[in-house]
Amino acid sequence: MNRRQLLASAAVLPFTTHSFTLRAANPGGVDQLTGRPLYDRYQLTLDRVLRGAQPSYTAEFLLEDLHGTPGRRFTNFSGDLSGRWIGSLATSSAQFGERFPVLDKFVAQAVALQHREGYFGKSFNAANPGDDDMALLWGNGRLLVGLLEYHALNHDPQVLAAARNLGNFLLRIAPQFNSQQMADEFNAAHFASSYICWTQQTEGLAALFVATGDTRYRDLCADIAARIERRPGDHVHGYLCSVRGVLDLYLATKDEKFLNRAIAAWNDVAQSGDLLITGGVPEAWSPKKKRTEGCAECDWLRLNLALHAATGEAKYLDAAEDALFNEFAMNQFSTGDFGHAVLDDFGAPESVQVRAWWCCTLHGLRAFPDVAHHTFRIRDNEVFFDLPLDGSLDTGSISLTSQSSLATDRRIRIKVLHASAPHALNIRKPAWSDSVKVIRNGRPHENSRVENLRAGDQIEASYDMSLRLTSADKVLSTRGRTAFHYGPWLLGASTAMQPEYFNELYPSNVLIAGSATRNSTPATERFTIPLAATTVDAIPAEFPGQKLKLDLRAVAEQTGHEPARWATSFLVRTS
Structure with a gap:
């Protein structure tokens, strides 16, 4: 199976390429930069999550939202923080090849706190739900995704059983929650506890269908997909998570109607007037467009990467690149956190002000594996270098690495480590580049397609800019x-x-x-x-x-x- 086929075969992926070799951790923080921009940014946030403070992501701290412990912020969103932490480390481990022993121990602690009814958190009032119950649904949805990303890494039967129990809880409450009455009651005025707390279950349900083959999860995901709408003033992160789940359902089923829904949602956002000058999106749709949110930026970035993988259309990769080089980078704090920036009077991000440790920092870490995973792709014996970043590809028959010095000398250097069969390398010319000049083993190459790759080949791409x-x-x-x-x-x-x-x-x-x-x-x-x-x-x-x-x-x-x-x-x- 080639990498493109793999992308189309599963909604939750045990990532197959490793982009970086991680350096030894420095307890005091990042000591020096490697000159590899994506690696350095990833390591900055990873260090913050594993060893940072104010707050520290200790097991006790993470478990507070599963206990529903009062006192700290957002423990009513039960599973949100813990689920994101699990998922970001699991996908980072799968993509970048580093093991996190603390992850296994914590997951075991977390799944032990599941209620007999299948949900996590303090309590859930299904008969007369309020904002706290919607908040619990939101957090449980993020936890379901995290557990399945962990299962994709370790194939832990106990974790899969917990995910199934949570999925079965969603099946039981679906007749009530997947209704117009609930959508109307929890309108956009509820914002973070609005109906998006239900619609974002698409991501976890699609992944649960992939992991189990149980068509009940597929069918509920499809039913929820039909209820997704972009409402004025509503929560952008919740909406985009819902849409990404619909695209995951397409990848799992190959049913074109789900791809078409995701494309229609993208077109709607692109024409909404809510795209930002930095290539990102706001925290809330107009008319409540006041600031950005790191989670929403990551969702927009990841949605565009996934749409490009599914369709091959350049506009999605162009949009992902714009968000990655600008909004995503601007949103990352020097501490490694991600968060909120206020918008100026014209609607442009003016200054990052809030380190949203409760969601954006972890969602930011979760975006790095997706970016690295989409740097290269392969179709048959054609290798495509899509993003001018640090990255790698290893399929067994071909192994390549790339290292970026784009910010200093406009170059990317690609090394062929192994080639057991004939392959060609296609170097993309981005929309922002006037031309791409290619040098192979010290000699100018006539175009951006390099054929008959051999082990030891050193290829340099130089991007003309203005x-x-x-x-x-x-x-x-x-x-x-x-x-x-x-x-x-x-x-x-x-x-x-x-x-x-x-x-x-x-x-x-x-x-x-x-x-x-x-x-x-x-x-x-x-x-x-x-x-x-x-x-x-x-x-x-x-x-x-x-x-x-x-x-x-x-x-x-x-x-x-x-x-x-x-x-x-x-x-x-x-x-």
């Missing part, structure tokens, strides 16, 4: 503003670099596009993108007679320092 100015009209609540990109990176002005730019009238400052020059002086913080640094003349609105030099930096650099304020759209003159 400064791009695009209208921001489609992604802002106002008109006439411009966004600056260099290659895949969105550029912005930051208080970390030039706080003096952000005086009272700064949105009316004017940038002179024709003055833009490359800035060869890199910043000193981690995760800098020196290749994208650009200097441009700006006319301050408050004293237009005295222009200033403005340094534009990639918003992805936010991870390297304390939260700063960003401007990402500008009034522009050509000269």
Whole structure:
């Protein structure tokens, strides 16, 4: 079975490629960077989850949401924190090849707390459900996914039995909960405890069908899929989890109607006006679009990666890449956490402010295995290098690794470690690249397709980039503003670099596009993108007679320092 067939055969995958060799852990945190951007970002968040503080993810702390222990935030979302923790470490272990002994011990503790009725948490009132009962359903849904991701890794019969018990609980309450009455009662005003707490069960049910072959879970998943709707002001994360579950059901059944529903949902989001300048989505759909949420960004990223794998359509990979290089990176804190950024008056992320340890940090870690898994793909003897990132592919007949230095010299270096049969490598030209130049074993190659790969081949792809100015009209609540990109990176002005730019009238400052020059002086913080640094003349609105030099930096650099304020759209003159 090739990797593309594998993607289409299961909703929950025991990942088959290993992208990085993990370095020894440093109890004090990340000591130095490897020069491998995706690896470094993954390791930053992994270190935070395993060894971070405020709060520390101890077993006792994680189990509080299964006990329903009062005192700390969100224990009424029973299973949410613990399920995400289990799933993020299980999929990281499967993809990156590291074992986490603490995971096995904790899962055993967690499944022991399941009620006879099948649910986890303090109590559930099926007869007269309220917000806390919907919250419990949400957390149990995240726990069901986590348990099945753990089972895909270890094939633990006790864990599968617990997942089945939870699935059977959902089957019993389905006649009441999968109804228009419940959808109307728990409308968007309930937000995190709205009807999305029920519809997001699609992800776990699709995975449970794959793990067991029990068609009852498939049928309930299909019934819930028909009830999913994107309601104004509702929770984006919950909606996108629901849609990803529908796509998982397509992968498990090959029924085109589920793929078509996922595509229709994507088209609806793409045309909604709620996509952000950073390539992400907000926490709530309009008219409640006030801030971002790391969970929703990860869902949008993962949905696009999965849609590209299912359809091969380039627009999904383009959207995933935009979110990955910009919103996902900007949302990652220097601590490794993910969370919330407030939106400015135009609807653009302005500053990351809230480390959402209760969900986003763990959902952020969960996204890394998916990204690494989609860096390469294979169809028959054709290998496709889709994402210019650190990654690897190992099918037995072909083994390759890639290492990115895109941010410093615009290059990716690919090594063929093993080839027992003829393969060709196809290097994608992204939409943001003017051209891709390929060198094979020190000699220029005529195109981006390299045939007859041999062990020991060293292939270098160089991505030509330029400064791009695009209208921001489609992604802002106002008109006439411009966004600056260099290659895949969105550029912005930051208080970390030039706080003096952000005086009272700064949105009316004017940038002179024709003055833009490359800035060869890199910043000193981690995760800098020196290749994208650009200097441009700006006319301050408050004293237009005295222009200033403005340094534009990639918003992805936010991870390297304390939260700063960003401007990402500008009034522009050509000269």
